[in-house]
Amino acid sequence: MLVHICCSVDSHYFLQELKKIYPNEKFIAFFYNPNIHPEEEYELRLFDVKRSCKILDIDLIVGDYDFISWFDKIKGLEYKEEKGERCSLCFDERLFKSAVLASQLDEKSLTTTLLASPMKRQNELFLLGDNIAKQFGLEFVKIDVRSDGGTQRQSKLAKDSNLYRQNYCGCFFALEKQRNRANKLAFELFNDIGGQILKGSIKWNLDIFIKLNKFERDKTPHILQKNTINAYRLLSGSVVKINPINQDSTKKSMVLPSYIFTHSKSVKNLKSGKIFWKKISFNNASIMLGFCDNALFIDINSINLIFKKDYKNVYDMIYNPPLYDDELEFRIKILGADSIKPFIVLDSMIDDNVKINIDSVFQNMDIFELIKL
DSSP, X not given: OEEEEOOHHHXXXXXXXXXXXXXXXXXXXXXXXXXXXXXXXXXXXXXXXXXXXXXXXXXXXXOOOOHHXXXXXXXXXXXXXXXXXHHHHHHHHHHHHHHHHHHHTTXXXXXXXXXXXXXXXHHHHHHHHHHHHHHTTOEEXXXXXXXXXXXXXXXXXXXXXXXXXXXXXXXXXXXXXXXXXXXXXXXXXXXXXXOOOOTTSHHHHHHHHHHHHXXXXXXXXXXXXXXXXXXXXXXXXXXXXEOOTTSOTTOOEEEEOEEEOTTOOOEEEEXXXXXXXXXXXXXXXXXXXXXXXXXXXXXXXXXXXXXXXXXXXXXXXXXXXXXXXXXXXHHHHHHOTTOOOOEEEESSXXXXXXXXXXXXXEEEEEEEEEXXX
């Protein structure tokens, strides 16, 4: 029997129930989900499905991630409600590809772990599955694993098995609608320009589950837990040097290369006034900090001393940033844990008045944390 796999939360429970009903059947799992966006989320869900299938000793085939073709197919349905036409077409596409593979492998039957999802209409899946299976001379296996407390058992199993428990169905459109309803931004779609792994990002979660897999393999005692944090994302930022009025009017201002530290609040056209630089001792290094009423500055040479880097300039830091935890730890040591004052890196120590614009967002979100015991 070929089993289309949507995610580990559904498949881990569904496959175990399927084994109870068909104890002598050999199952082949097929992960085909071009509807999962962004690609990092796809890779994370696939990683955990591989982990689940290994635990259950089930062979896994991974289909193509042809998300461009998927986007083409759902054109015109982008903003339909979830469980509507777009979702039906999405189910149809994934089940059709699964039926094609089942036929090529000479399998006699087909089913999908989508049947385990409480977010999907079971009768619709039964009908779609039957219609597609008949086209290929297959039997679509219809089982109900949700009733009589099945959904609750599935949820407990997912938690007890340390599975990746995603908080949206998969596609960009469903994610956007879900976050809009909560008056939140889709932080899942944010990536740092320099590749810094932001806390609570998909890459952050993937790193957690890679470490979890290693702990399980090495039998290292551990706990996987969820924590709620006030996550931060920088949308844009700029620092502009303001030329005095009595100077050449053709050179009114100049954008300065700048690196905005994490947890710097939004400000609009904030004028620093004169910046006063002071040498301070930090971890046996002498660094320079620039003080003004509403912001704090540091030069790139001081950054190199703190992070033991060799940045040539601020641009080098932007595209090769320090680790997120190291950046936040330094900020807290300098400004305190509660501060959201703009903290800015410049190439050199300037005294002149600058204008600061920062567009940033703080947002509560649940993240995974792995604790080694």
